[in-house]
Amino acid sequence: MLTAAAAGNRVSGDDFKAALPDLRLNLLNAQFDLAEAGFPVVVIIAGDDRVGANLLVNRLNEWLDARYLTTEVFTQPTERARARPMAAQLWMALPPKGRMALWVGGLMRQVRAHLEGEISTVQLEQWAKHLRRTQRMWLDDGALVLKFFVHTPTAVQKRRFKKAKKTGDGAWRYDERDWDLAENLDDAIPVIESTLQDTSVVGAPWTIIEGSDDNYRDLRVARSIRAALQPGLESPGPTEPATPAEPFVDPDQSATVLEHVDLDRSVKKSTYKARLARLQGELHLLADEARRRGISTVLAFEGWDAGGKGGAIRRLTSALEAGDYRVHAVAAPTPHERDYHYLWRFWRDLPLDGRISIYDRTWYGRVLVERVEGFATAAQWQRAYSEILDFEQQVTEHGTYLAKFWIHISPDEQLARFQAREQTPYKRHKITEEDYRNRERWEDYVQAVDQMVVRTSTQSTPWHIISGNDKRNARLEVITHVVQGLERTLG
Amino acid sequence: MLTAAAAGNRVSGDDFKAALPDLRLNLLNAQFDLAEAGFPVVVIIAGDDRVGANLLVNRLNEWLDARYLTTEVFTQPTERARARPMAAQLWMALPPKGRMALWVGGLMRQVRAHLEGEISTVQLEQWAKHLRRTQRMWLDDGALVLKFFVHTPTAVQKRRFKKAKKTGDGAWRYDERDWDLAENLDDAIPVIESTLQDTSVVGAPWTIIEGSDDNYRDLRVARSIRAALQPGLESPGPTEPATPAEPFVDPDQSATVLEHVDLDRSVKKSTYKARLARLQGELHLLADEARRRGISTVLAFEGWDAGGKGGAIRRLTSALEAGDYRVHAVAAPTPHERDYHYLWRFWRDLPLDGRISIYDRTWYGRVLVERVEGFATAAQWQRAYSEILDFEQQVTEHGTYLAKFWIHISPDEQLARFQAREQTPYKRHKITEEDYRNRERWEDYVQAVDQMVVRTSTQSTPWHIISGNDKRNARLEVITHVVQGLERTLG
Numbered sequence: 001m002l003t004a005a006a007a008g009n010r011v012s013g014d015d016f017k018a019a020l021p022d023l024r025l026n027l028l029n030a031q032f033d034l035a036e037a038g039f040p041v042v043v044i045i046a047g048d049d050r051v052g053a054n055l056l057v058n059r060l061n062e063w064l065d066a067r068y069l070t071t072e073v074f075t076q077p078t079e080r081a082r083a084r085p086m087a088a089q090l091w092m093a094l095p096p097k098g099r100m101a102l103w104v105g106g107l108m109r110q111v112r113a114h115l116e117g118e119i120s121t122v123q124l125e126q127w128a129k130h131l132r133r134t135q136r137m138w139l140d141d142g143a144l145v146l147k148f149f150v151h152t153p154t155a156v157q158k159r160r161f162k163k164a165k166k167t168g169d170g171a172w173r174y175d176e177r178d179w180d181l182a183e184n185l186d187d188a189i190p191v192i193e194s195t196l197q198d199t200s201v202v203g204a205p206w207t208i209i210e211g212s213d214d215n216y217r218d219l220r221v222a223r224s225i226r227a228a229l230q231p232g233l234e235s236p237g238p239t240e241p242a243t244p245a246e247p248f249v250d251p252d253q254s255a256t257v258l259e260h261v262d263l264d265r266s267v268k269k270s271t272y273k274a275r276l277a278r279l280q281g282e283l284h285l286l287a288d289e290a291r292r293r294g295i296s297t298v299l300a301f302e303g304w305d306a307g308g309k310g311g312a313i314r315r316l317t318s319a320l321e322a323g324d325y326r327v328h329a330v331a332a333p334t335p336h337e338r339d340y341h342y343l344w345r346f347w348r349d350l351p352l353d354g355r356i357s358i359y360d361r362t363w364y365g366r367v368l369v370e371r372v373e374g375f376a377t378a379a380q381w382q383r384a385y386s387e388i389l390d391f392e393q394q395v396t397e398h399g400t401y402l403a404k405f406w407i408h409i410s411p412d413e414q415l416a417r418f419q420a421r422e423q424t425p426y427k428r429h430k431i432t433e434e435d436y437r438n439r440e441r442w443e444d445y446v447q448a449v450d451q452m453v454v455r456t457s458t459q460s461t462p463w464h465i466i467s468g469n470d471k472r473n474a475r476l477e478v479i480t481h482v483v484q485g486l487e488r489t490l491g
Numbered sequence: 492m493l494t495a496a497a498a499g500n501r502v503s504g505d506d507f508k509a510a511l512p513d514l515r516l517n518l519l520n521a522q523f524d525l526a527e528a529g530f531p532v533v534v535i536i537a538g539d540d541r542v543g544a545n546l547l548v549n550r551l552n553e554w555l556d557a558r559y560l561t562t563e564v565f566t567q568p569t570e571r572a573r574a575r576p577m578a579a580q581l582w583m584a585l586p587p588k589g590r591m592a593l594w595v596g597g598l599m600r601q602v603r604a605h606l607e608g609e610i611s612t613v614q615l616e617q618w619a620k621h622l623r624r625t626q627r628m629w630l631d632d633g634a635l636v637l638k639f640f641v642h643t644p645t646a647v648q649k650r651r652f653k654k655a656k657k658t659g660d661g662a663w664r665y666d667e668r669d670w671d672l673a674e675n676l677d678d679a680i681p682v683i684e685s686t687l688q689d690t691s692v693v694g695a696p697w698t699i700i701e702g703s704d705d706n707y708r709d710l711r712v713a714r715s716i717r718a719a720l721q722p723g724l725e726s727p728g729p730t731e732p733a734t735p736a737e738p739f740v741d742p743d744q745s746a747t748v749l750e751h752v753d754l755d756r757s758v759k760k761s762t763y764k765a766r767l768a769r770l771q772g773e774l775h776l777l778a779d780e781a782r783r784r785g786i787s788t789v790l791a792f793e794g795w796d797a798g799g800k801g802g803a804i805r806r807l808t809s810a811l812e813a814g815d816y817r818v819h820a821v822a823a824p825t826p827h828e829r830d831y832h833y834l835w836r837f838w839r840d841l842p843l844d845g846r847i848s849i850y851d852r853t854w855y856g857r858v859l860v861e862r863v864e865g866f867a868t869a870a871q872w873q874r875a876y877s878e879i880l881d882f883e884q885q886v887t888e889h890g891t892y893l894a895k896f897w898i899h900i901s902p903d904e905q906l907a908r909f910q911a912r913e914q915t916p917y918k919r920h921k922i923t924e925e926d927y928r929n930r931e932r933w934e935d936y937v938q939a940v941d942q943m944v945v946r947t948s949t950q951s952t953p954w955h956i957i958s959g960n961d962k963r964n965a966r967l968e969v970i971t972h973v974v975q976g977l978e979r980t981l982g
Contacts, residue, residue: 025919080569170768284663284664285663425515
């Protein structure tokens with residue numbers, strides 16, 4: 001794969017100069033068109049020729065307009081990056097719609113770490129799998145992902161080092177890493193090749209670029225970027241994958257999950273007080289231990305309007321140290337958030353190691369309100385199930401305790417609560433016409449909830465369906481699950 | 492100050508219940524009005540009664556609408572926080588216009604650190620000074636800053652601990668820190684009182700709240716927040732300080748700085764090539780050492796349109812490792828950035844320790860384009876000089892090397908470059924009607940630049956005025972300053 005690419009490609013100085021004006025103009029025009037388009041562009045650059053890849057990045061920064069471009073170099077991960085699942089770093093480097101990012105350094109860092117025995121083959125493959133899946137999500141959302149690997153044969157690299165050392169010209173560009181890799185490149189090539197294959201996805205393969213000649217390397221990549229941008233800008237950005245649309249109501253699946261919730265469970269006030277105090281004390285100690293051991297927690301709350309999510313959450317947070325948790329009240333995305341993939345804001349708000357993120361409404365909005373109200377297309381919400389499972393898997397693989405709650409109440413109980421809220425001055429604002437309108441969609445939501453629970457319950461991230469007609473019962477059920485879940489996670 | 496506040500204030504359970512509905516409604520309404528208003532609100536809560544302050548924060552979170560509120564707890568600073576000037580943490584926790592933030596924990600963390608000998612009196616005062624100045628800037632920009640200190644007498648705190656320990660009820664809320672502080676509160680009070688004084692500013696004094704009774708404490712703070720929000724929302728948000736407006740053209744200061752730049756300096760191509768190669772090699776090694784030693788660099792570029800900022804910057808970056816630097820092309824703020832103080836985005840983009848941030852146009856836009864084009868009021872750009880000096884002082888006090896460049900060219904040279912750009916296809920987009928219009932304002936800009944240079948040149952952060960009619964000369968002057976500056980900083 002790599003060696004075949006090293007065919008001795010060159011571009012003469014004159015040809016390079018002649019090609020430049022048109023190419024630069026076209027690149028800039030493509031970039032201006034992109035600014036108006038509805039998708040982001042990620043250009044990933046890697047190479048066994050580190051110096052060549054860096055020179056290429058410098059050149060692209062010169063040719064492209066820096067106002068619409070960010071360059072992200074993935075060097076040793078910082079403490080903050082290590083304190084969250086691997087892909088969080090990728091998500092936070094994702095450019096908004098209309099912008100382009102150049103990414104450098106990630107792939108070879110992993111390959112080197114493997115060659116030096118810091119990470120195992122399994123870890124390298126795990127990393128590749130997450131990179132693959134993350135790309136898949138972005139591509140499905142309309143992103144353009146372009147990947148270039150600069151390969152320069154050992155002999156050429158060695159010749160360059162020697163020349164630089166002898167003449168002193170640009171010798172400072174090379175360091176030990178480069179000597180080491182060139183020295184051992186032939187052994188490294190099989191690992192590089194399998195990693196390139198493992199991180200390729202349909203719609204975003206790696207392009208191997210020969211790096212023996214600077215002009216050839218830079219022209220070839222710049223032309224590929226321009227060519228890839230042009231047709232993309234002409235067709236509508238996000239493309240729907242050609243999977244057959246599932247029917248809105250799945251005929252094979254009748255509502256069963258919510259139907260079987262026993263809504264009659266209730267708890268006496270005195271019992272409630274005593275049990276809550278005991279459970280809060282336990283939760284406090286468990287959260288202390290989790291902080292000390294760097295184990296983080298994600299609690300996801302969904303449920304009917306007026307179901308009691310807020311009250312249940314407050315019974316948890318009042319047992320926690322204020323610095324340990326954050327409650328994220330998830331409403332319609334802001335214009336800024338809308339410039340990103342729908343999962344972006346949830347990645348952003350993941351807890352650092354030892355901390356707790358509580359989401360009051362969650363990423364499941366994609367398969368609940370967005371599905372029922374038609375804000376997401378069928379293809380979008382249907383592929384969301386696996387996207388969500390993948391997100392949650394990355395969170396739990398990082399060692400995080402993740403729990404999901406659906407707080408269930410009956411339509412009658414909801415109506416009674418709406419009416420009670422209207423009687424309480426400071427709760428009246430919580431009730432709008434829309435809440436009453438949503439009640440007409442009750443059966444559609446039941447369908448969506450059932451399908452969500454069936455599709456996204458896994459052994460490590462099951463849904464907890466909470467019996468919520470009695471608020472005291474709901475609060476005790478929630479805090480009991482959290483206490484037990486933390487005990488299990490902490491071993 | 493503190494002891495006088497402990498007058499045994501109480502609110503009975505019945506009075507508390509009676510007051511609640513109206514208070515909560517008013518708080519929510521004030522918050523909804525705030526969402527439409529053009530300023531942020533920061534509520535700072537501290538206290539010698541840590542448990543009481545936390546309970547207060549919980550209660551405010553319950554009473555206010557979580558969608559418009561974030562709670563930030565300043566515990567031990569993370570590695571990332573320590574890798575930037577202290578106030579960067581405050582700036583990044585500043586809510587956007589229309590939102591409210593609750594801040595907890597910062598003041599007592601400093602006081603404790605001082606009492607335990609971790610930080611000196613000078614360091615404590617330095618911290619207070621920066622907090623004071625930061626508040627000043629935000630207040631001048633229209634922000635509302637409310638500060639509450641919960642004081643509970645030693646005897647009351649001790650009684651609570653003993654009761655909790657005996658009955659087990661809520662005993663988990665208390666830990667060793669609380670015992671220690673209550674034990675030594677009488678010794679700590681002088682330090683707390685002087686820190687409260689040192690962090691008070693006109694328009695944002697500390698309010699001491701007695702914490703002996705939970706109901707009194709929470710009602711008192713909630714009512715103060717409501718009262719402070721209400722008049723603020725009725726009057727226009729940002730208020731202009733009542734300083735006399737300076738005349739646009741300062742009669743005492745004639746243009747001198749730019750007049751005396753020798754624009755005839757030029758460098759032969761062969762000399763340029765040799766010197767640039769040598770300087771780039773030196774820069775590379777210095778940047779390596781700075782990275783290893785965790786010393787960061789901020790390079791600020793201003794200058795006439797077509798003055799050659801981009802070219803000078805590229806001669807620097809091509810000598811650097813791609814992972815070490817970021818170039819921030821500063822254009823008009825985005826809608827998201829406009830929701831913050833004008834300095835916010837520059838704080839956000841400060842380098843971590845060991846890294847380099849290069850700003851292509853800078854915070855000086857406030858006293859250049861915003862002044863000349865009338866985007867900022869006279870009061871806004873006039874107070875910007877000291878705000879900017881304060882920002883730069885915090886950056887350099889952190890150990891960062893900061894350099895500022897004005898690249899100067901003559902009006903004729905600019906015209907020639909505009910015309911040349913129009914002949915180059917990929918540079919044509921850089922020239923617009925506006926660029927020609929700006930030329931008519933040349934003398935206004937000269938005035939603004941002169942005043943800027945005079946007012947913001949300090950010993951540690953002087954302006955470098957670069958002779959730019961000859962591009963080669965300009966590039967060599969810039970890189971020479973950077974190399975010398977880094978050598979000085981690295982000692």
